[in-house]
Amino acid sequence: MNLLRIKKFLNTRWGFFSLLVFLFWLKTILVYFIDFHLGVKGIYQYFVLLVNPLATTLLLLGIALYIKRTIPSYIFMGLIYIANTALLMFNVIYYREFTDFMTINTIFGYSTVSQGLSGSSFALLKPQDIIIVADIIIVVLGFITGFLHLDKRPIPRVQALALTSFSLFCLVLNITLGEISRPQLLSRTFDRNYLVKYLGIDTYMVYDGLKTARNSQVRNKAGSSDLNNIINFTRNHYAEPNSKMYGIAKGRNVIVIHLESFQQFLINYKLNDKEVTPFLNSLYNSKETYSFANFFNQVGQGKTSDAENMLETSTYGLSQGSLFSILGTDNTFEGAPAILGQSQGYTSAVFHGNSGSFWNRNNVYKNLGYDYFFDSSYYNTDANNLTEYGLKDKLLFHDSVKYLERLQQPFYTKFVTVSNHFPFALDDQNTSFDKANTSDASINNYFVTAHYLDQAVQEFFEYLKKSGLYDNSIIVLYGDHYGISDTRNLKLASLLGKSSSTWSDFDNTQMQRVPFMIHIPGTKDGGVQTQYGGEIDVLPTLLHLLGIDSRDYIQFGTDLFSSKHDQVVAFRNEDFITPKYTVIGNTIYQNSTGKILTHPSQKVKDEIKKDREKVNTELSLSDTLNNKNLLRFYIPTGFTPVDPKKYNYTNQYGQILKIQEDLGKKSTSLWSKNGNKTTIDDYSSDAPELTTTDQNDANVSSVKNTLKSNKKESIDTSSSSAESDSD
Numbered sequence: 001m002n003l004l005r006i007k008k009f010l011n012t013r014w015g016f017f018s019l020l021v022f023l024f025w026l027k028t029i030l031v032y033f034i035d036f037h038l039g040v041k042g043i044y045q046y047f048v049l050l051v052n053p054l055a056t057t058l059l060l061l062g063i064a065l066y067i068k069r070t071i072p073s074y075i076f077m078g079l080i081y082i083a084n085t086a087l088l089m090f091n092v093i094y095y096r097e098f099t100d101f102m103t104i105n106t107i108f109g110y111s112t113v114s115q116g117l118s119g120s121s122f123a124l125l126k127p128q129d130i131i132i133v134a135d136i137i138i139v140v141l142g143f144i145t146g147f148l149h150l151d152k153r154p155i156p157r158v159q160a161l162a163l164t165s166f167s168l169f170c171l172v173l174n175i176t177l178g179e180i181s182r183p184q185l186l187s188r189t190f191d192r193n194y195l196v197k198y199l200g201i202d203t204y205m206v207y208d209g210l211k212t213a214r215n216s217q218v219r220n221k222a223g224s225s226d227l228n229n230i231i232n233f234t235r236n237h238y239a240e241p242n243s244k245m246y247g248i249a250k251g252r253n254v255i256v257i258h259l260e261s262f263q264q265f266l267i268n269y270k271l272n273d274k275e276v277t278p279f280l281n282s283l284y285n286s287k288e289t290y291s292f293a294n295f296f297n298q299v300g301q302g303k304t305s306d307a308e309n310m311l312e313t314s315t316y317g318l319s320q321g322s323l324f325s326i327l328g329t330d331n332t333f334e335g336a337p338a339i340l341g342q343s344q345g346y347t348s349a350v351f352h353g354n355s356g357s358f359w360n361r362n363n364v365y366k367n368l369g370y371d372y373f374f375d376s377s378y379y380n381t382d383a384n385n386l387t388e389y390g391l392k393d394k395l396l397f398h399d400s401v402k403y404l405e406r407l408q409q410p411f412y413t414k415f416v417t418v419s420n421h422f423p424f425a426l427d428d429q430n431t432s433f434d435k436a437n438t439s440d441a442s443i444n445n446y447f448v449t450a451h452y453l454d455q456a457v458q459e460f461f462e463y464l465k466k467s468g469l470y471d472n473s474i475i476v477l478y479g480d481h482y483g484i485s486d487t488r489n490l491k492l493a494s495l496l497g498k499s500s501s502t503w504s505d506f507d508n509t510q511m512q513r514v515p516f517m518i519h520i521p522g523t524k525d526g527g528v529q530t531q532y533g534g535e536i537d538v539l540p541t542l543l544h545l546l547g548i549d550s551r552d553y554i555q556f557g558t559d560l561f562s563s564k565h566d567q568v569v570a571f572r573n574e575d576f577i578t579p580k581y582t583v584i585g586n587t588i589y590q591n592s593t594g595k596i597l598t599h600p601s602q603k604v605k606d607e608i609k610k611d612r613e614k615v616n617t618e619l620s621l622s623d624t625l626n627n628k629n630l631l632r633f634y635i636p637t638g639f640t641p642v643d644p645k646k647y648n649y650t651n652q653y654g655q656i657l658k659i660q661e662d663l664g665k666k667s668t669s670l671w672s673k674n675g676n677k678t679t680i681d682d683y684s685s686d687a688p689e690l691t692t693t694d695q696n697d698a699n700v701s702s703v704k705n706t707l708k709s710n711k712k713e714s715i716d717t718s719s720s721s722a723e724s725d726s727d
C-alpha cells in the first residue's frame with residue numbers, strides 16, 4: 001500500500017519535483033563527504049552543510065512549476081537538473097586537480113586551457129562518480145518502464161509563488177547561518193572552501209558571478225589616481241640590492257627552466273635508496289648555485305600561468321581564475337622580457353611544446369614583450385613524441401637548439417617543460433626509474449616523471465657546456481607549483497617519514513615549497529640559502545643580479561639577497577608563512593614544532609596582526625593593479641610601453657635567420673660565433689624518439705624558407721613580410 005501511495009505521489013507534478021530535489025540533495029551531500037575536503041567541524045557546521053543544497057535546488061527547479069503546459073514543464077525541470085548535475089561534476093573533477101572550486105572566470109577562461117586538458121580530466125574520473133549520474137539514469141528508466149508518468153495538471157500559480165518565497169527564505173536563512181559561524185563571509189575574500197561549506201555550490205557560483213560583474217564595472221571606471229596607494233606601497237616595500245651581488249651576472253644570457261609540478265621534497269630524496277633527481281641534486285648542492293630551501297609557490301587557480309606571471313612581472317595572480325586567461329589579452333605589463341630588451345638589448349624567447357593558445361600564452365607573451373614564442377607548431381608533434389600536455393621534455397630541449405643557436409646574444413629564454421604533469425604518465429620506452437608503491441597511481445608515477453625531467457635537464461646542461469653557452473649564462477630553475485595535491489598528501493605521508501594520522505594543514509603548507517636555483521657558472525660562494533621567499537620575489541632578484549635597479553618598477557616582491565628582503569610569504573588565499581610561523585586562517589602554527597600555538601603572547605599576536613595586514617594589503621593592491629589594468633597609466637623612466645602589434649609569432653625561424661644575415665659579421669648568435677656552423681651535433685640525448693620520429697632541423701613546420709646548400713643562405717623576405725602583415 002505504501003509503495004502504491006509513493007508511486008501515485010511521484011506521478012504528480014509535485015511528486016516528480018520532490019523526487020528531483022531529494023535526489024540532487026542526496027548526491028550533493030555524498031559528493032561533499034567523498035570528494036570535497038571542507039573542514040567541517042561540530043554539529044552546527046554539519047547542519048549547515050546538510051541544508052545548504054536545498055535552497056537553490058528548490059529555487060531553480062521551482063521555475064518549471066510556473067509553466068502550465070505539461071511537456072515543456074517537465075523538460076525544463078529536467079534541463080535544469082542536468083545542468084546542475086554537470087556543474088557538480090565539473091567541480092568534482094576540478095577539485096581533484098586543483099583542490100579548489102571553479103569560478104565564473106574559470107569557466108569563461110576554459111577555452112584557453114582546454115587544449116591538453118581532456119586527457120587529464122578523464123584520468124581524474126573515479127568509479128564513485130557514478131553516483132553523480134546514476135539518478136538521471138534511474139529517472140529515465142522510470143519513464144521508459146512506465147513507473148513514472150507525466151502529470152497534465154498544472155501547479156496553481158499561488159503554490160509556485162509560495163515555493164519561490166519559501167526558497168528565498170531558506171536562502172537568506174542559509175546565508176545568515178553561515179555569517180553566524182563565519183562573520184563577514186561574503187564581504188571578505190575567504191577560501192572558496194568556506195563559501196561552499198556554508199552556502200553550497202550553486203549559491204557560491206551566483207555570488208562569484210555577481211562579484212565578477214562588479215569587478216568588470218570597477219575596471220571600466222579606473223583612473224591614474226588609483227595608482228597612488230600602489231606606488232606608495234611598492235616604493236616603501238622596495239629592498240635595496242646587496243652590493244656584493246648587484247650586477248654579478250650582468251651581460252650574461254639568462255636561461256629559465258620551468259620545472260613543471262616539481263616540489264622541493266624531491267631534492268635530495270631517495271626512493272628505494274636511489275636518488276630521484278641526481279642531477280638537480282648536484283646543482284642544488286653546488287657552490288656555483290644559489291639554492292633556496294624555503295622558497296614557496298604562491299599560485300592560485302591559474303597554476304602554471306600564475307607562476308609565470310609572478311616570475312615575469314612580480315605581481316600576483318588573481319584571487320579567482322587565471323590572469324593570463326582572463327586579462328592577459330588586454331592588460332598592460334612591465335615584464336622581464338621588455339625590461340631586459342629595452343635596458344640591455346636582450347633578445348627574448350619562450351620554448352614550449354604545447355599549443356600557443358594554452359593559458360592564452362600566444363597573446364600574453366606579446367604583451368610581455370617576448371620577441372619569439374616557439375610553440376608546438378615549431379616541433380615535430382608526431383604522437384610518439386607527445387605526452388598529454390605537449391612535447392616530451394628531452395625532445396623539447398633537443399629540438400629547441402636549432403632556434404636557440406640562431407638567437408642574438410645576450411638572450412633571455414624560458415623553457416616550459418610538461419612531462420612532469422598530472423597524471424604523470426610516461427611511456428615504457430622512457431621509463432628508467434621504479435615507481436613508488438602506494439595506493440595512488442599518480443603518486444607512484446610522480447617519481448618516474450620527475451626522474452625523466454632530471455635526465456632532460458642534465459642533457460641540456462651538457463649541451464650548454466659543449467656548445468660554449470654555459471660559461472656566459474645564468475641558469476634559473478624553478479618549480480611552478482605542487483605536483484601532489486593536498487587531497488593526496490595523506491597517501492604520500494609515509495614516503496616522507498610521516499604519519500597520515502597526524503598530518504595537518506601545517507604539513508600541507510610546508511609541501512608548497514618548490515625549488516628555486518640560480519646557477520651562475522664560475523661563482524664560488526653559492527650554496528643553500530635559508531631566507532624565506534616566493535615566486536613574487538624572483539624578478540627583482542634577477543634584475544639586481546643583472547645590474548638593473550628595480551626601484552622604478554611596480555613590483556610586489558623584494559630581492560632575496562637584500563638585507564631588507566621581506567620574508568613574509570603571502571599565499572593567494574591570504575594565508576601566509578614567516579620564518580617563525582605558519583598562519584592558516586586564524587590558526588597559528590610554530591614552524592619549529594609544527595604545533596598549533598594555542599596561547600600566543602600579545603607580542604606574537606601583534607606580530608601576526610601586522611603581517612596579516614601587510615599580506616591582505618599586498619594582495620588587494622595587486623588585484624587592483626591587474627583588475628583595473630592600472631599599468632596603462634604608469635610609465636617608468638626609460639621604459640617604453642609594449643606594443644603587442646609589433647610581435648609576430650609566425651615564421652619566426654625565417655625572422656631570426658633574416659636578422660642574422662642582415663647583421664653579418666656583427667651577429668652575436670651562437671651559430672655565428674661557431675663559424676656559421678650548427679651546434680646540434682653537440683647535443684647528446686638518449687631519447688628513443690630521436691631514432692624514430694625526430695628529424696632535427698627538418699622539423700620546422702612554420703618555416704616557409706628553404707635553406708640552400710651554398711655558403712650564403714637565401715631567404716624569401718617577401719614571404720616573411722606578407723605573413724607579418726597578416727598576423
